[in-house]
Amino acid sequence: MTTNTSLLADPERLSMPFRSRVSADVDRARTHHLNWIAARGLWPSARAEAAYRAADFPLFAASVYPWARGEDLDLLTDLLGWAWLWDDSLDRPGPRQADVAHTASLLNVYRNVLHGRMALVPSAPLADAWHQLLQRLEERTSKQWRQLHAALWEATYASFLQEARNNAAGSVPSFQEYLSMRREAGGPSICFIWAEAAGRYEVPAHVYASEDLQTLDQAAEDVVIMTNDLFSVSNEWSDGNTNNIILVLAQQENCSWHEAARRAEDIINTTMVHFQDAESHFLSSHLYQDLAIQDRANTDRFLDVLKAWMSGSLNWHRSSARYQSTNITASTSQPERQ
Template structure:
């Protein structure tokens, strides 16, 4: 994790600011219709899983059987959001039981995220958030007998069991660490929202990398993909930079699309809100800065990838470990590009 003074140059706001020199304090309400043209370029190949139709039907049946969304209208909204399509973009080669598992995992995780916002972020209580998260944390560490018998928690028990039976001890440990960071991030978000605190950009990056969930989704790529990257590779500084770039690109892309919904609900941890406050600029200008940051993060990812593939960390691997590492890099690219494709078509943030 970078300290406040150690973020990569491509995330230097003072440098980006030079390309948006017309900053001014905005008199425009955040609800103002943004006229700026969206321009997010993520130049990685995109493909969609050919088994999407079957996976979508399976997921709908699973949601109903698990009792996760009993309300009919809420169920219609959920199905229109089409999380199976997000999975089809981000895990394009998954098939059969592996595709079903990852589709249910992604769908469940969004339902969990939404459940923590109720009865609304504006009424958020850090105490209530801590109490809710304690149940999921207990399941994470195997204390299932101490958890409430509610559909979300029951589903979490089964999903986690399926992930861990496909994982080595090293992957299980990484997975638990990433969930612990996510829980801590959710708690900090609840505290920020409760007091209306908008973090600065460096605080935002640290928080979003923890609470965004991208690291967990990459763990799942290994678990359902039937491959694992060596722990020594996961600890390599260059490889960690690739993961951070992927985190940032996916999170900032999401923030551009979700800013209206999050502002309305009182969520302060959105990069558009962060930059608009920090740089004293309009939402349009903040979105422009964010798009530049995404572009620079993509370029940084590409340069870092080339350097990593020439490093001793990679070239000294066995052929099988090289193949596994390349699969993981592809998984990051699928998430960066696939998430954008889904956001462009999903009504979730309309």
């Protein structure tokens, strides 16, 4: 085993072409959100609460949804905050110690909440909060939107279970397996459409399902998840989580973490260029040009969401205490090349 304490992630190598902003309502939203978490009984421990406050997840929400204010930002912040706490709860006591059958059982609890089968759900803070959040979403969305939302969550549940199998076996996936699993387990597409719910608009279904928009959605997903991986690899490896682009590339290309990080940064930059090219193609297409005025405005808003997520997520990762110091260095032992 080898140890390297030099900086692993190099955010300055990422050529982010999109402007980053933060909602002016972030301070009020932060107070609301922390009170909401406390009122719902969601803090798993004092230590977890301190780490959560230090990471400043409300700032993350205000960075990826910079247009949001008031109740719109409150809903988005509560959704993202709940999702972070939920994700961490599935990793306890640690991915390497994960019981796949137990993970499947836990996922079924949240699946039952998602589909309104509350009679099958034992009362618990995270499940109860999920039920409340879904009710808040239902007030703002169409049946068609909720069906898409549920389908995206089903994909997330399936990928979480596969991640648990990989982690329990210490198996690092191939790059293509990683991309498919990480996109769904990370849930960025869910977060993108949450903006529609908060903003009370919806992209026309045929536009959202089109190859052009799915190409843009997928490129934004990849930038978001790979950026997170760059900053979180040391923590994830220590915890036993193998679904990280640094680990995947290091194994696939038989290189060090540092070399894998440089390769990942190149992939992220290439993906952002691909996004811009795909956007230019989409905006000049008949699909886009033939949209009614309101449908085009809604589609434009969604494209702005994708850009805000890429730029806002990067900026938050650069400054968040969650990824500072040892979190962005290879300070834990990494596998030797094989």
